[in-house]
């Protein structure tokens with residue numbers, strides 16, 4: 001199979017994204033069961049306290065890596081959840097971790113599946129925030145080394161090397177940056193689809209169009225998942241090694257996420273104005289004495305690699 005792929009690539013029939021390396025994800029029933037056993041035994045306990053954290057050098061943390069085998073039909077989601085519940089009843093995993101994991105599988109995975117079939121096909125093309133910028137090449141091609149922003153650089157490298165990152169890097173770093181910069185949601189969806197090992201239409205479309213880009217105007221989420229550098233600093237160890245400062249919004253070391261957050265709020269202030277959950281973040285704009293400078297700075301940064 002690998003030889004076929006190499007040959008097709010040489011012949012120009014297909015092109016691939018990212019670095020090739022050892023296969024890390026289960027693709028047979030036997031491999032999937034071994035992975036499930038390993039997760040239940042060794043990582044489920046730590047899932048709850050760490051599920052939203054990000055760490056350079058350890059992209060996997062306590063995540064299950066079960067999305068690919070579940071999406072391939074090698075594991076039934078209910079068998080996965082039953083195993084987690086059983087671990088709790090045996091006293092080998094705490095309730096917070098078992099509840100958190102169950103919520104991901106039944107709460108999110110099933111919710112997204114049903115939403116996909118419930119929504120009209122036109123959902124994929126929604127663009128309520130009228131975001132029209134193209135996805136830049138450095139992002140599209142996973143050029144981690146051309147990015148100074150430590151969080152983005154590490155995560156693009158993880159996706160390049162593994163075809164995977166967990167839900168917070170996807171949502172709060174990659175998706176957040178795309179939304180802040182106003183990249184076209186359908187292009188962003190297409191990119192996620194190509195870059196991730198577990199990408200399927202039914203799961204990508206609601207997660208990217210709805211959850212990460214707020215392009216559906218609030219059908220899936222009650223407000224945009226937009227955040228500045230303070231959030232990333234709280235949830236990760238990336239900022240310590242970064243040339244930017246998460247507390248700075250203007251100046252040479254202004255964090256592109258912090259400044260990008262305010263620029264996003266300003267650009268969408270009228271579109272989001274009727275959303276009561278956005279009243280407080282939008283009112284923050286009035287307190288920014290350096291707003292004009294910030295907007296000029298971010299207009300000049302645009303979609304260039306930060």
Ligand SMILES: Cc1cc2nc3c(=O)[nH]c(=O)nc-3n(C[C@H](O)[C@H](O)[C@H](O)COP(=O)(O)OP(=O)(O)OC[C@H]3O[C@@H](n4cnc5c(N)ncnc54)[C@H](O)[C@@H]3O)c2cc1C
Nearest residue numbers: 063064065066067104105108109166167171198199207212
């Ligand atoms: C922008 C964006 C794009 C995403 N694209 C995909 C995708 O193409 N395919 C995919 O399977 N998941 C997708 N997800 C959901 C989630 O990020 C991955 O399922 C998860 O990171 C896979 O790693 P894991 O198996 O170790 O998950 P764990 O953290 O161990 O979670 C357990 C399981 O919960 C399920 N799950 C958790 N969150 C979601 C969610 N939001 N939607 C659906 N299932 C969820 C997955 O089946 C996952 O295997 C996306 C999330 C975001 C924010």
Ligand code: SF4
Nearest residue numbers: 149151229239242255
């Ligand atoms: S300072 Fe900003 S760009 Fe740098 S790692 Fe932190 S959030 Fe990312």
